[in-house]
Amino acid sequence: MLDTSSVFQKYESLRPRLPDFKCPNATIEINSILEIASQIDVFVFDAFGVLNVGEDLIPGADLAIQALRDLDKKVRVLTNAASYDKAGAKKKFSDLGFCFADYEIVTSRDVAVENIFSGVWGVITSGADNLKDLKTEHIILTDSESDFDKVDGFLFLSTSDWNSQKQLFLKNSILKNDRPVIIANADLVAPRESGFTLEPGFYGHELIDLGASNVKFFGKPYPEVYSLVTKSLSGVPGEKIAMCGDSLHTDILGAAAQGWKTVLVTKDGLFSGFETQRYSEESGIFANWRLDRLYP
Numbered sequence: 001m002l003d004t005s006s007v008f009q010k011y012e013s014l015r016p017r018l019p020d021f022k023c024p025n026a027t028i029e030i031n032s033i034l035e036i037a038s039q040i041d042v043f044v045f046d047a048f049g050v051l052n053v054g055e056d057l058i059p060g061a062d063l064a065i066q067a068l069r070d071l072d073k074k075v076r077v078l079t080n081a082a083s084y085d086k087a088g089a090k091k092k093f094s095d096l097g098f099c100f101a102d103y104e105i106v107t108s109r110d111v112a113v114e115n116i117f118s119g120v121w122g123v124i125t126s127g128a129d130n131l132k133d134l135k136t137e138h139i140i141l142t143d144s145e146s147d148f149d150k151v152d153g154f155l156f157l158s159t160s161d162w163n164s165q166k167q168l169f170l171k172n173s174i175l176k177n178d179r180p181v182i183i184a185n186a187d188l189v190a191p192r193e194s195g196f197t198l199e200p201g202f203y204g205h206e207l208i209d210l211g212a213s214n215v216k217f218f219g220k221p222y223p224e225v226y227s228l229v230t231k232s233l234s235g236v237p238g239e240k241i242a243m244c245g246d247s248l249h250t251d252i253l254g255a256a257a258q259g260w261k262t263v264l265v266t267k268d269g270l271f272s273g274f275e276t277q278r279y280s281e282e283s284g285i286f287a288n289w290r291l292d293r294l295y296p
Helices: 004-013 033-039 061-070 086-096 108-114 164-176 200-209 223-231 248-257 277-283
Strands: 042-045 074-079 105-107 121-124 138-140 153-156 181-183 189-192 195-198 215-217 241-245 261-265 289-291
Touching: 004 248, 004 277, 033 061, 033 261, 061 074, 074 086, 074 223, 086 105, 105 108, 105 223, 108 223, 153 200, 164 200, 181 200, 200 215, 223 248, 241 248, 248 261, 248 277
Parallel strands: 042 074, 042 241, 074 105, 121 138, 121 153, 153 181, 181 215, 241 261, 261 289
Antiparallel strands: 189 195
């Protein structure tokens, strides 16, 4: 059964595959994101565990965003959710009660699809994904084992329709013919209403453990998505950007590697119900600030 401690230990075992970073030696406790508004020009928010849990808005998250806008702060959402394209992401946030412009939403999928070369790609996604943003020839991989051997590479967007049998098809196909695997969501797990779900990053690392040599991860903590955020800003220095996330090994580590400030949000995400100090001490990953929720 997945729990916070087992997920943390799995991330720790993968540290050689994560970016190098520098972070503070201690974390300052705050009660509201507004307490640090005078120090920060741009606030970048993870989605799951910070703005929402599954399909539910986290109380006060919408108020925090509006309060920051009222202070003339720039806001961005930086999410590893790759199950939908930009239009789908915008609709999801709108359904939750947020109003984000297209340029304010950056997803790991944005970067992943930019790294698809020509050929036929096997896509692992949900049945509802129309794949309008994927311009190359592709096959949606389902229950047909033979399809896995027909493609030139694999694009892993979502685990919503994935299972152990399909993962076995993928393993066997890769072991026969090692081809590129693009993991568009580097997360190992995601917090949902009923617990954690396994995400594409988990299965990508499993492939590497089996000997796959051409697995590429996109999304936090890897640098490409942070670079997309930086490009959307006008020369804002890293120390004036704050990443607000619920995961030490993705949100916090990745942002620290970019020279950004960091805020660990603890009440509803990976560390819900846990004291995070011991996890920071064990991993050596300290956020600049820590709070329960964005807005009390």
